[in-house]
Amino acid sequence: MEHAPKAIDVTNDVEMRTFNFFTMGIDGHPLGLHLDMAIPTILNNADEEQQKDWLPKAANREFIATYAQTEMGHGTNLKKLETTATYDPKTQEFVLNSPTITSTKWWPGNLGKSSNYAVVMAQLYTQGKCHGAHPFFVQLRDLNTHKPLKGITVGDIGPKFGMNTVDNGFLQFDHVRTPRRSMFMKHAKVLPDGRYVPPVHDKLNYSAMVFIRAAIVSGMAYHLLVTSTIAVRYSAIRRQGEITPGAGEVKVLDYQTQQHRIFPQLARGLAFRLSGQYIMKLYTQTMDDIRNGDISAVPDLHALSCGLKAVTTHHAALGLEQCRMACGGHGYSQASGFPLHYSVAVGACTYEGENMVMLLQTARHLMKIAKAIRAGQSPKSNKIVDYLFHKGPPKCLIDQAYDTNYRNVLESFEHLARRQTLEVYDKLVQLQQQGRNYEQAWNDCAVELCKATRAHVRTFLARTFVEEIDKISDLSIKSVLQDLLQLYLYYEVTECATGLLEDGFMTGQQHKYAKKKIYEALEKIRPNAVSIVDSFDFQDRELHSVLGRRDGNVYENLLKWAQSSPLNKTDVLPFHHKYLGKMMEEARQRSKI
Numbered sequence: 001m002e003h004a005p006k007a008i009d010v011t012n013d014v015e016m017r018t019f020n021f022f023t024m025g026i027d028g029h030p031l032g033l034h035l036d037m038a039i040p041t042i043l044n045n046a047d048e049e050q051q052k053d054w055l056p057k058a059a060n061r062e063f064i065a066t067y068a069q070t071e072m073g074h075g076t077n078l079k080k081l082e083t084t085a086t087y088d089p090k091t092q093e094f095v096l097n098s099p100t101i102t103s104t105k106w107w108p109g110n111l112g113k114s115s116n117y118a119v120v121m122a123q124l125y126t127q128g129k130c131h132g133a134h135p136f137f138v139q140l141r142d143l144n145t146h147k148p149l150k151g152i153t154v155g156d157i158g159p160k161f162g163m164n165t166v167d168n169g170f171l172q173f174d175h176v177r178t179p180r181r182s183m184f185m186k187h188a189k190v191l192p193d194g195r196y197v198p199p200v201h202d203k204l205n206y207s208a209m210v211f212i213r214a215a216i217v218s219g220m221a222y223h224l225l226v227t228s229t230i231a232v233r234y235s236a237i238r239r240q241g242e243i244t245p246g247a248g249e250v251k252v253l254d255y256q257t258q259q260h261r262i263f264p265q266l267a268r269g270l271a272f273r274l275s276g277q278y279i280m281k282l283y284t285q286t287m288d289d290i291r292n293g294d295i296s297a298v299p300d301l302h303a304l305s306c307g308l309k310a311v312t313t314h315h316a317a318l319g320l321e322q323c324r325m326a327c328g329g330h331g332y333s334q335a336s337g338f339p340l341h342y343s344v345a346v347g348a349c350t351y352e353g354e355n356m357v358m359l360l361q362t363a364r365h366l367m368k369i370a371k372a373i374r375a376g377q378s379p380k381s382n383k384i385v386d387y388l389f390h391k392g393p394p395k396c397l398i399d400q401a402y403d404t405n406y407r408n409v410l411e412s413f414e415h416l417a418r419r420q421t422l423e424v425y426d427k428l429v430q431l432q433q434q435g436r437n438y439e440q441a442w443n444d445c446a447v448e449l450c451k452a453t454r455a456h457v458r459t460f461l462a463r464t465f466v467e468e469i470d471k472i473s474d475l476s477i478k479s480v481l482q483d484l485l486q487l488y489l490y491y492e493v494t495e496c497a498t499g500l501l502e503d504g505f506m507t508g509q510q511h512k513y514a515k516k517k518i519y520e521a522l523e524k525i526r527p528n529a530v531s532i533v534d535s536f537d538f539q540d541r542e543l544h545s546v547l548g549r550r551d552g553n554v555y556e557n558l559l560k561w562a563q564s565s566p567l568n569k570t571d572v573l574p575f576h577h578k579y580l581g582k583m584m585e586e587a588r589q590r591s592k593i
């Protein structure tokens with residue numbers, strides 16, 4: 001039939017994701033971990049033969065798998081995971097075991113009820129030696145009855161802060177046997193006789209986490225762009241108060257405070273989107289390199305993905321809350337759509353590596369660079385970190401008339417990142433010279449180390465934003481995006497002003513100049529704000545928001561939404577006369593006596 005709807009191609013990742021998103025919503029669905037973590041693990045950690053066997057079945061959804069790594073007792077410190085996989089050469093099997101309560105796998109998404117397979121991270125023992133955590137592909141449930149297999153206890157961990165459409169689960173193994181080839185063997189291997197073959201890089205087993213950290217950056221852009229769309233649209237129909245007495249009530253979007261609350265979230269959303277694309281490309285390139293035996297980019301990818309993940313999730317959480325508050329009372333209603341987006345987005349501050357832990361991972365990388373700088377070494381043609389080696393201008397130049405492509409603003413961010421990185425490095429060295437060991441000194445510097453990472457990530461986000469806008473050839477689009485870029489850059493300058501003022505690099509006058517540029521950008525963005533968010537082309541079913549409706553008919557639909565609440569199915573609730581009615585009636589009787 002000519003107009004018959006095209007079937008969804010379940011093997012097409014983008015098509016499948018979009019379909020899931022629209023039909024099952026943004027707070028997760030039974031295939032989430034299968035698509036986002038189990039399949040990437042198969043792609044990057046299974047050897048050729050394993051991939052041939054598992055990948056087509058996974059893509060075809062012949063099974064649903066999850067990623068079971070975190071345990072009740074340990075999520076961050078993977079070295080201390082307690083689940084064991086002990087190789088038995090006699091039967092050529094691994095024996096999976098959960099020796100303690102705290103070794104119970106806890107949190108994996110879709111583990112509770114949906115999945116029948118899992119990527120299980122377990123401490124690998126062979127020939128009496130532990131080789132650290134390795135991934136295994138393990139069947140959990142019977143393919144016909146869906147009952148847990150012998151020795152496996154599995155269930156749901158109960159309601160959470162949000163994402164309650166996901167069955168996060170728990171899992172215990174009681175000496176469960178699984179074939180030798182269920183160990184992912186692309187990198188490390190256990191030979192039939194039990195000999196262990198180590199990987200070329202011992203963190204290649206963690207590639208699924210790196211993938212999600214990279215994907216999260218675009219995910220946070222999505223949340224910010226959606227919620228700023230809701231806030232802009234609602235603020236353009238909500239009228240309250242007057243700016244000029246007697247001139248009539250204005251749209252709340254005309255208040256400078258409202259613009260200052262919402263537009264920076266829009267600008268950050270765009271910045272995250274552009275850096276999200278960058279890091280995904282870097283991820284794909286690095287995985288290709290690994291396939292060709294080149295692991296040189298692994299530390300760079302790890303450092304950038306950890307830092308971006310931590311900064312973008314934190315800023316998204318703060319930004320979403322600003323959008324909510326910008327919508328006043330109605331923003332607190334579920335009709336706004338904010339509770340759903342907020343509870344989903346804030347989860348990302350914790351999952352896939354707790355944010356402080358991630359900032360400190362990037363800081364490890366920065367400290368190596370600082371060491372090289374202090375040793376007088378030259379940069380290694382690494383676009384992301386080379387600026388740290390260069391001496392920038394001694395004073396901030398942001399108020400100079402000619403700032404081609406915001407070079408002066410970028411140099412300010414670079415200055416702060418460089419200073420913060422080198423200062424904390426020097427402090428680390430000094431503390432060790434005073435007798436602290438490295439780990440103690442590290443802990444004493446941890447807050448400053450996190451600041452170094454934030455400054456470095458800010459520099460990266462800003463540079464990427466500037467470079468990407470520079471590439472646009474359509475001048476009308478470019479000029480609108482340049483307004484958002486201006487807002488983004490000067491807003492970030494004020495956000496890190498303490499650091500820039502602290503060493504006298506920036507003057508108070510220059511700080512005032514940055515604020516002036518923010519107010520100027522807000523004014524330029526205001527007339528285009530609704531068109532900008534409309535251009536994202538979000539469908540109403542994606543926004544889940546009465547306030548953010550594209551047609552702007554908020555009030556009549558808010559009333560309809562409230563009237564459709566289950567509480568309003570009847571005028572009088574069935575139990576009214578039994579409890580509250582009875583209580584009031586008795587009180588009235590008593591007062592008559």
Ligand SMILES: CCCCCCCCCCCCCCCCC/C=C/C(=O)SCCNC(=O)CCNC(=O)[C@H](O)C(C)(C)COP(=O)(O)OP(=O)(O)OC[C@H]1O[C@@H](n2cnc3c(N)ncnc32)[C@H](O)[C@@H]1OP(=O)(O)O
Nearest residue numbers: 036075076078079203206215216219222302351352353364
């Ligand atoms: C329509 C369009 C819509 C678009 C929307 C798009 C939406 C997309 C959004 C995607 C969201 C998807 C949602 C999915 C749901 C999420 C489900 C969540 C899953 C999970 O949470 S899984 C579990 C995650 N767990 C963690 O992240 C654990 C955190 N801990 C660690 O990663 C590590 O233990 C560690 C990094 C903290 C430390 O590791 P370890 O102890 O093993 O090592 P050391 O500290 O000794 O370090 C040794 C050196 O190794 C380096 N290292 C560590 N990790 C890596 C790595 N991954 N790669 C490379 N190198 C690594 C260290 O940096 C050390 O290096 P050094 O040289 O010695 O300094």
Ligand SMILES: Cc1cc2nc3c(=O)[nH]c(=O)nc-3n(C[C@H](O)[C@H](O)[C@H](O)COP(=O)(O)OP(=O)(O)OC[C@H]3O[C@@H](n4cnc5c(N)ncnc54)[C@H](O)[C@@H]3O)c2cc1C
Nearest residue numbers: 067068069070074075076107108109347351352353354356
């Ligand atoms: C919604 C959601 C979905 C999840 N999905 C999955 C999943 O599918 N699969 C899976 O395996 N796991 C999953 N997890 C688990 C998640 O990955 C972990 O909770 C996360 O990595 C944090 O680890 P933790 O819980 O051990 O936190 P902890 O490490 O206990 O963190 C507690 C505090 O200690 C601090 N801290 C810990 N270590 C350090 C350190 N070295 N230095 C400084 N501070 C430190 C942290 O910063 C934090 O403030 C999920 C979690 C959530 C919330």
